[in-house]
Amino acid sequence: MSTSRMISANGIDMFVTEQGSGPLVLLCHGWPELSHSWRHQLPALAAEGFRVVAPDMRGFGRTSAPQDVEAYSIFHLVGDMVALVAALGESKAIIIGHDWGAPVAWHAALFRPDIFKAVGGLSVPPPFRGRERPMEALAKNGITNFYWQYFQTPGVAEKEFERDVDxxxxxxxxxxxxxxxxxxxxxxxxxxxxxxxARWLTPEDQAHVVENYTRSGFRGGLNWYRNLDRNWDLTAPWQDAKIEQPSIFIAGAKDAVITGIIGGKRVSEMERVLPNLKRKLIIDGAGHWIQQERPAEVNSALIDFLKEVSN
Structure with missing residues (x-):
């Protein structure tokens, strides 16, 4: 059975759910989610000999949500995972992320290869740092209605989502x-x-998520989007850098993140960034919420990967 507790790390209090013993595996959720998104993975990976820890990420659920928008940069998010590894009494970990958690995982591997010995991303390909800030690139291309832009002004998206959380x-x-x-x-x-x-959610799952977001609101998670340009500035030293550790990528074939022009190109070219890519799994008929929609296939792929890289 999984257990939950609060852990202080990197100046915030993090709510974590954990299960099992063995090599440490961190599972980083995305937006708008919680550690609950990994409910199918914790018991499966723990049963195969891993210590699996899924935090509510910074600004989400029961984890601290700092007021300052700038407190949600990629440095803060990766810093949380570095500090969490130490707080758990470990010095090494394998890190897996989905949606926004994937950029956290990819950058954790990029910034701290001494800690994160293997990395996996679900739904969002590894970072290809462009030649200009994301918001500037959108505007330059005449785009004014992309959801990233809508999320930029504090309070606007929060009001829409919090009107009826369910x-x-x-x-x-x-x-x-x-x-x-x-x-x-x-x-x-x-x-x-x-x-x-959604067919892959039970009423109990829905009630859990709604209860958490009714209490916390949406501000914390939306602040991740408000750092997109700042993250571009901060990651300049890693322009064209490669992630050398063993890696895996999993996504749904019907996921809009990978079917667009930019996403499709990044998936097809990800070996440029991931020279040690062990597997690229695109699951037919699946959408964005891949580890919840298709847990059996995701678990099988992750377990094979984890066993290979933890030997």
Whole structure:
């Protein structure tokens, strides 16, 4: 059985769920999620001889949510994982991330190869640092309605999502219509449309997530997006750097993150950044929330990878 507790690390209090013993594996969730997103992975990986720890990431759930927008940079997020490894009494770890957790995992491997001996990313390919800031690149290309832009102004997206947390979570999990906002609508689109519960979520899962976000609000997680340009500035020393550790990438074939022009290119060229890529698994018929939608396939791939790299 998994257990949960609070751990102080990197100046914040982190809520973590953990299970098993053996080599340490950190599981980093994305937006708008919680450590609960890894509920299918904790017991499966623990049963294969690993110590698995899934935190509520900075700004999410029961973990601290600093007020300052700048406290959510990629340096803070990776710093949290470095400090968590130490707080757990370990010196090495394998780190796996999904959605926003994937950039945390990729950058953790990039910044601290002495700690993170292997890395995995779900749904979001490894970092290809472009030649200009993300927001500037969007504007230069005449794009004004991408969801990253909508998330930039504090309070706007928070108000939309917090109006009806249950509806917001149903809509996001089920899959919003587009990542480009339609005229007159927010991220969720037309809220008069009924949003069913995604087939891979139980009413209990939904209630858990809604309860947490009703209490915490959405500000913390949205602040990650408000650091996109800042992260570009901070990562200048790693321009064109490679992640040399053993790595794995898993995504759903129907995930909008990898089917677009930019995402598709990054998936096809990821070996440039990951010279030691052990496996690239694209699961047919699956969408973005891959470890919840298709846990058996994800668990099998992760277990094979973990056994290979922990020997």
């Amino acid at each position: 509806y917001s979570m149903r809509a996001i999990a089920y899959g919003v219509d587009t990542l480009f906002l339609k005229e007159g609508f927010g991220f969720l689109g037309d809220t008069t449309i009924e949003r069913k519960l």
